[in-house]
Amino acid sequence: MNKFRNLLPPLSSLLPFEAAARLGSITKAGEELGLTQAAVSRQIKSLESNLNVELFTRRNRAIHLTEDGEEFRQSVSSALETIAGSSMRLRERKKSGEIVLFAQLCEGLYWVMPRLSNFYQQHPNIEVRVPVSTRPITEFVEYFDIALQTTGRQSGDCEKVFTVPDEVFPVCSPGYLKKIQNAVTLSDLPDHHLLHHRVYPQDWIDWDDWLKDLGADIRVGLKGTIYDSYPMMIQSAIEGHGLALAWRQTTDRLLESGALVRPLKESLYLQDGLSVYRHPQCSVTPELETFIGWLQRELLGEAYCETSS
Numbered sequence: 001m002n003k004f005r006n007l008l009p010p011l012s013s014l015l016p017f018e019a020a021a022r023l024g025s026i027t028k029a030g031e032e033l034g035l036t037q038a039a040v041s042r043q044i045k046s047l048e049s050n051l052n053v054e055l056f057t058r059r060n061r062a063i064h065l066t067e068d069g070e071e072f073r074q075s076v077s078s079a080l081e082t083i084a085g086s087s088m089r090l091r092e093r094k095k096s097g098e099i100v101l102f103a104q105l106c107e108g109l110y111w112v113m114p115r116l117s118n119f120y121q122q123h124p125n126i127e128v129r130v131p132v133s134t135r136p137i138t139e140f141v142e143y144f145d146i147a148l149q150t151t152g153r154q155s156g157d158c159e160k161v162f163t164v165p166d167e168v169f170p171v172c173s174p175g176y177l178k179k180i181q182n183a184v185t186l187s188d189l190p191d192h193h194l195l196h197h198r199v200y201p202q203d204w205i206d207w208d209d210w211l212k213d214l215g216a217d218i219r220v221g222l223k224g225t226i227y228d229s230y231p232m233m234i235q236s237a238i239e240g241h242g243l244a245l246a247w248r249q250t251t252d253r254l255l256e257s258g259a260l261v262r263p264l265k266e267s268l269y270l271q272d273g274l275s276v277y278r279h280p281q282c283s284v285t286p287e288l289e290t291f292i293g294w295l296q297r298e299l300l301g302e303a304y305c306e307t308s309s
Helices: 003-007 011-023 026-033 037-051 067-091 105-122 174-180 186-191 207-214 230-238 248-257 286-300 302-308
Strands: 056-059 062-065 098-104 127-129 146-150 159-171 194-197 225-227 243-247 268-278
Touching (some): 011 067, 062 067, 105 230, 105 286, 146 286, 159 286, 207 268, 230 243, 243 248
Parallel strands (some): 098 127, 194 225
């Protein structure tokens, strides 16, 4: 006879219990799990009956863990996290020869994807998977081999492989310039509709940072429209909604195609603009070394060719 059958409580009751314990509410647990309040209550009562203990006290329509309930919650939470972690690792286990590149959403969308076809033409036997996020490496829980993100954002215990320069400058659509019918200058920036990318913590350069680093004595604050996504801000600029601060590495092809233009000559040069990191548990394979070399050549462009010759 399977030993777990008699020792374990009803497994279907563990998720409702964990959710109710974590949220402090049977109603909220039901909403999170897609169950009715009555269904969650039945599962918890079934669990209490099986364990022959009271897991919650119920006062004024609120629930509170008992001492036994808190002890059991810790065990259940730890076990579920272990199972979830193992499940995720199995789902995300790499195929042979596959490379997982974690990228910031903007780099993944505007830099990596337009260039991958070129890499595949050169290396048809290497597959690259590109998960993306607006959050830094330290908040990405899935597995990756290497990561591409703005230098200075949190990177935890990942090893920095190399860093490349970048530039920050204003961009807008040709239609926006045509509509205003005047040249744009630093001094009249406060008169324009400005597009802002704001995140928390604010580890991206904003308009006032950019102006200060250029030595300009004007400030614009948050006048204009605020976006929590860099691609959304860039798309807004493409549609002619205003002026946005752009990073050269992610907008060079949009500038080449004419979707965006630079209305000002001023530019802020960043010596350490963008970095590639390696996961501490990543095995360095010939495929990975090939891909890192390709990334370095593509990111550095002519500068890499000059230093390599």
